[in-house]
Amino acid sequence: MQRSEISFPYPALAGWRWPAVVFTGRRPGPKLAVIAGIHVNETSSIEAVIRLQRLIRPEDLSGEIRIIPVVNLPAVPHRSQYICPIDGKNINFSFPGRPDGTFSEQLAWALLDDWARDADCFIDLHGGDLCENVAHFTVAQQIGDEAFDRRNVEIAACFDAELIVRLAPSHLEKPGRSCTGRATRRQHAAFAEAGRIGIIEERNVEFHLNGVLRVAQLLGMITSAPPKSRAPVFVDEYLWIPAPHDGFYRYHVNPGQKVEQGQVLAVAENTYGDRLGDVRAPVSGYILWSLTHAFVMKDSFVMGLGKPAA
Structure with missing residues (x-):
């Protein structure tokens, strides 16, 4: 395990450093990138990423897992809901970002283009801001390519979701979630939601944590993960x-x-x-x-x- 503070070479991000962790397995394999804290009050997802760090054993891992536990660092002291206080934008709807944009746009770009450019899968965990109650659901961006879309749904189904939202290719036409930003590059991603009112609850933490473990198993990085308990309902409009x-x-x-x-x-x-x-x-x-x-x-x-x- 390697802990560090990483920075990105974009002017709006100057002076900011993100705590990050990299786990390198004893055997070669895929690369998995995991983030939480785009919305800093969605604490069940952040707690899941903290617990994930305790569970990963390099001797049992093939490949590499990268983690940024909290993306929206400027929001932390303010407990800001939804937006980044620096530019008033919602990072969650800023992907794929812009290298010449505002803070949120440059950060979205840096995550996809610098930090996770070579990742086989990108997982973004969300759910349950201070005034929200959120179902257990995942989002799978579709691009109109049968093989790509089927794989994105397969990744989304690793979470024990009540609902899987299949976003239409039309979402690729404007800035959106990280899974949409990844899809514009024909790269796979999982986007998971579960939680409520900014509190840590075990059922929501387990939804996120076990979902990440199942994605790692799907990619062949680990040999086992907790079983699922239900079949999801698919929806095609949000x-x-x-x-x-x-x-x-x-x-x-x-x-x-x-x-x-x-x-x-x-x-x-x-x-x-x-x-x-x-x-x-x-x-x-x-x-x-x-x-x-x-x-x-x-x-x-x-x-x-x-x-x-x-």
């Missing part, structure tokens, strides 16, 4: 559901739940208790995540909904 009013929201559904078109997902009230309106499911599908905080501003997103294939 819908973001906005709040219709400024209000105090009462949520009627839970992450992972199946809902029908027109079903009431949440109710908005004012602080007198008057009903302002309903959030209804635009299509039938499955709840990917929901806010947990009652106060929501109009047009901000209250839920994610996965629509199954027709």
Whole structure:
């Protein structure tokens, strides 16, 4: 095991150093890159990466595992949700990034082009910011190439997910998640979500940790990993559901739940208790995540909904 602090040769990243770990196996093999902490309050995923470091034994490993436990270092002292305080951007939707961009864009570029350029698989762990409750799901970016897409789904299925979201090739046309950025380079990635309200919970930590171990097993890096307990449901559209009013929201559904078109997902009230309106499911599908905080501003997103294939 080699611990270090790494830096990247891009002007916006000057002066920043990221704690990182590299495990080199006793036998040659694939390279696996694992990150967490793009959103620093998603602590179950960060805890999973910390535990992963305790589990890896070089004598049992073929190849190399690289780890950056916390990507969004500027957010740590502020407990900033979603964004990087330096440029106000969400790193999560900045990939593949730009070498001449802002801090978030240069960091996204550095992760893919410098740190993980030669990685056989890139794993990005997420889930459950301070005001969120997130289902156990993974995202597999599709590019329209049958063999590539099948492999990305196979990697996503290593996690014991309730749902697997297959993103359409149209997502490649604009900045997006790390798995989308990798797909623009025809490189494989896993993107996993699980957690709630910024706390460490065992079931969510295990989802992330065991998923990484199964990916390593799939790649032939380790010989065994914990078994899965369920078969996922596949969805092919990721819908973001906005709040219709400024209000105090009462949520009627839970992450992972199946809902029908027109079903009431949440109710908005004012602080007198008057009903302002309903959030209804635009299509039938499955709840990917929901806010947990009652106060929501109009047009901000209250839920994610996965629509199954027709």
